[in-house]
Amino acid sequence: MANDRDKKLVELIWSGKYDKFEMGNRLPVERPNLPFQPVETINLPRVKGGVQQTLFGKDWPENYPKDWKNLLIWGDNKLVMSSLIKQGWAGKINLIYIDPPFFTGADFSVKVKVGNEEVTKEQSIIEERAYRDTWSGGIASYLRYMYERLVLMREL
Helix, strand or coil: CCCHHHHHCCCCCCCCCECCCCCCCECCCCCCCCCCCCCCCCCCCCCCCCCCCCCCHHHCCCCCCCCCCCCCCCCCHHHHHHHHHHHHHCCCCCCCCCCCCCCCCCECCCCEEECCEEECCCCCHHHHHHHECCCCCHHHHHHHHHHHHHHHHHHC
């Protein structure tokens, strides 16, 4: 049975995690700070007879911000999380849903036929990367990708 000391000795190491392979200093996670641009704001619906303001009703904690709005952000998750941290969100987020790539090497983009015509849409850079689970740097680039995002998620 492994003791606490043994548990601390387990580490996943890949090329590029440290500044030199002989276990130098860990390379820092880049943290660009980009402003968000609201594309759409959704207000409360106008329903006759009133509307429940929150999912949890009157029992919602009093310290909950009155001007709170949920955010749905489209973009590269590393850039988004880095910006959220720099804008004061560190330690304030309770849930982050991720759908990570799985290092399959497959291309999950699709072409759709409508009638006899093939419909093609030029993919954005984000879409192109999102649907192609391929990694030019092999497993090391995949692990770096996941590591950077998990570090940022932990801070949020």
